[in-house]
Amino acid sequence: MNDGILVYLHCKSKDDDFHQHVLAVGEYQEWSFRDNIAGTTLYWCTMDANTLHASFEIYNAKRDDSKCDSQCNRTMKNDGGYFYNQFQGRWEKMLFWNIPKLTPV
Numbered sequence: 001m002n003d004g005i006l007v008y009l010h011c012k013s014k015d016d017d018f019h020q021h022v023l024a025v026g027e028y029q030e031w032s033f034r035d036n037i038a039g040t041t042l043y044w045c046t047m048d049a050n051t052l053h054a055s056f057e058i059y060n061a062k063r064d065d066s067k068c069d070s071q072c073n074r075t076m077k078n079d080g081g082y083f084y085n086q087f088q089g090r091w092e093k094m095l096f097w098n099i100p101k102l103t104p105v
Helices: none
Strands: 007-012 017-023 042-050 052-062 073-077 082-085 090-096
Touching: none
Parallel strands: none
Antiparallel strands: 007 017, 007 042, 042 052, 073 082, 082 090
16 A cells, blocks of 8 residues: 555454554565365455455465465555466456545644
């Protein structure tokens, strides 16, 4: 995000909870995991940023195995969430929202 917007991000799976993190511009959250043997690994997040509250899948093995294997990078911007396609070397917009810029008081 830009414009000084803080992002309150809480990500988890059925078995793991990464707890809420407050991220400012340029900060990030990182974790590692391995897909389960059944190929059904799923992580989701809730996010609050300015006036937006969103819930979304941040990693779904069935969807993302064809896009990344060693690093599944994501970035959140004011207009949506972008997932990095490691095999094609490009960012893909996967989540859509609009967070207005903060107005000075």
